[in-house]
Amino acid sequence: MKNLLRLVVVLFTSAVFAQAGHVMQGVGAVNMSMGGASTAQPLDISGALQWNPAAISVFDSKILDFNLGIFFSAPELSSSLPANMLYPGSPAVSGTTLDDRPVSPMPALAMVWGKEGSKHTFGVSAFGISGFGVTFPQDTNLPMDLNGNPNPSWDPTNSNPINWPQGLRGFGKLKSDYMLLQVGLTWAYEITKNLSIGVEPTLNYAALKLEPNPIASPSMTLGYPVSDKASAIGFGAQFGIFYHSDGGIKLGVSYKTEQQFSDMTFSNTYLDGSAAPDVDFKMNYPAILSFGLGYSMEDFDFALDYRRVDYENTDGFAEKGWTNTGSVKGFGWKNINILSAGIQYKGIKKLPLRVGYTYSSNPIDSELAFFSTPATAVIKNALQFGFSYSINDNFMLNGVYHHGTSDGETSGPILDPMMASPTNPYGAVPGTNVSYSMTTDMIMVGLTYKFKK
Template identity: 70%
Template sequence: MKNRLFKLIALLFSSLVYAQAGHVMQGVGSVNMSMGGAATAQPLDISGALQWNPASISSFDDKILKLDIGLFFSSPELSSSLPPNMLFDGSPAVYGVTKDDRGVSPMPALAYVWAKPDSKHTFGASAFGISGFGVTFPQEDNLPMDMNGNPNPNWNPNNSNPINWPQALNGFGHIQSDYMLLQVGLTYAYQLTDNISIGVQPNINYASLELMPNPTANPSMVGYPSTDKATAIGFGAQFGVYYVSDFGLKLGASYKTTQKFSDFEFENTYLDGSSAKSKFNMDYPAILSLGIGYSTNSFDLALDFRRVDYENTEGFSKTGWTQTASVAGFGWDNISILSAGIQYKGIKKLPIRLGYTYSSNPISNGVAFYNVPATAIIKDAYQFGLSYKLNDRFNIDGVYHYGVSDGKTTGQMLSPMLASQTNPLGAIPGSTVSYDMNTSMVMVGVSYTFDNK
């Protein structure tokens, strides 16, 4: 019953989410996204507060319900190359680019906070899609030969992507991935003094993962299998402290523990029709957030720093080939995220916001090949947003986001058949694999403040 409930919530509120910083969403909801995700010490709305610092919901004295819905578009491109003489003596160099054809994806978020003006206790609940990645790269149809090894006289080596060749030709063929993490949190904040609050948020998480082909499974003689979506349940928590001065300065800190998940249990189907089961564990990393904010009658300023601990997270800490030629993990480095935002309140009922987010890249050159299914790495993201207060109850928010990877993530193509003590990852000499992407998003939100009498 519990699993069915999470599947329903996941379908309604987290159909698909794309990553902005590693595979961590840079923000939640229209207001928080428009501030670049900065909210640890500047809780402008309940969604950002619930996501980044549970203690900061003590700044709200009403019962507030908030729903945001966005449309997210990404345009990843995957390219690879092989050097001359790789296919046969005298064969030309090969290069090609494949564009993702996934299209637009929805991004909903739901939050609720309830409190009383004269109470030191504030409560909250949220259902956020906080993480995800997904690509769809079609199989290459400009091939050097057919499945029987007969040369193709019409082959163009200057427009043929080797990594998307069929597995019979040592490529991956059609590459598709879908990963989504829905987090449901129950939040409690307590106001220790007029200036300091603490908060805690236990979380229960639901994740789904699909990989085609599935490199975490053992390959057969005909290659890696495809798999249907597998699901996993995880648990974790978040703790925070929030300080607001009497002259506009605000400070905040929070720590989200590693969200520990059960294994994804895959039902794999190989190209010859045989089947087998496999397991893969992928947790969500611990995140330390530090924030500073400052408010005047006309402006709100926010700056957040985050450190994401991929190097101690199952599924991301390991890399390389196992003894059975499956992939051990993504092999990501820890990353730093900087979020900054400014809100101008000089126009009555129409605050305007600008936001910026910077993220370092968790994927080093050596493991770029392993991360083809998770190419959604954005270095710089820019946001513009505004709100309009309809009346004392309703508020409407909007944001436009644009993100760029600022250069390709590039490495060498790898093969377990070439792995050795001197070449542990099996790098193919002279080969390349790379990917980059841009993202854009439009999101609108509405909040309703209940009568608190």
């Protein structure tokens, strides 16, 4: 039992890699295979609990759903300097660093209690709903050592300045690890046989580690420190309305409030091992408004969702720029739009097949791209293929394959707080560039168990 509890803790506190900003596009194999669309098309309990608490009213039995995915990501970080920047006559410099982070698990656990003839349905869920993480190693192809001695074998065409050591005005090794686990308790009530409402109080746990930690003020001689993993507890809620007509048309709307967190307190250490001052940082989870349209006929289920994610009014994301001590205020992200669509074909006995697509706009302005180098998990287009197999009346096996791409680079100038001024508020360094792109792949399997009535 102790080993099982340790496994559960490890799974649910692992980094979850989001697909739309830092918001997971879906939860569980079924919902992911529909592109995350579930606000008005509750094909499974995990998708309904995540996107519209009112929609669990369609389930009239006790159901348990567990999913586990393996996530692969391939971020790339590039930067460049113009000629003559290092010293008079120096060549232009550019390079790319590949992420060397291992694969990550993605768990999801949900349960619903429904009863035929009852107006009340209850649910509980534990989902990893947000996260990002990169590990870009320090560049070893350097123009000089920390004492200023030139490196005669230096290749400026394959050298990434942003990953140079801090002594050469780079970040060195760049690493981040963020996750958010959300536990929800859901109640849905049928006002009529076609109309339901739902409410879901949520309890959240978030953890963040940064290396180096740009939230801390740098030392003039020691640079930015490295942080330990800081954590915080947050609270929020989600509300929903769900309508399904007798003709197969379904409508849904839900609103997830901003998840309010306590401050994260980072204990920091400089690279030479000396202690750096602790620093507090508040990073909430944004409010999300979702609208859904669904339609079901004999062999097909269609789903379409639109979401609006409010980063511009969320602590940690709304703030931008430098403090007067050279630390970063926040990410400075814009609001984003997410479109999810999916179709399920049920014409094969015991083997429903699904295809889903997800589009997300980019929350990162080019002039602020530098601030988001630790959080490059921005996927513009994602495609999913999934299936279910009915083992018997009680067990259903579910699976999905996901592939996502950023569809080009997010790029902007390198920023330096020492160059910030009223006419150059973010300290853009002329002629420089930093950019990142990413692809993602995931395989997830799930098992749904319907208890005997």
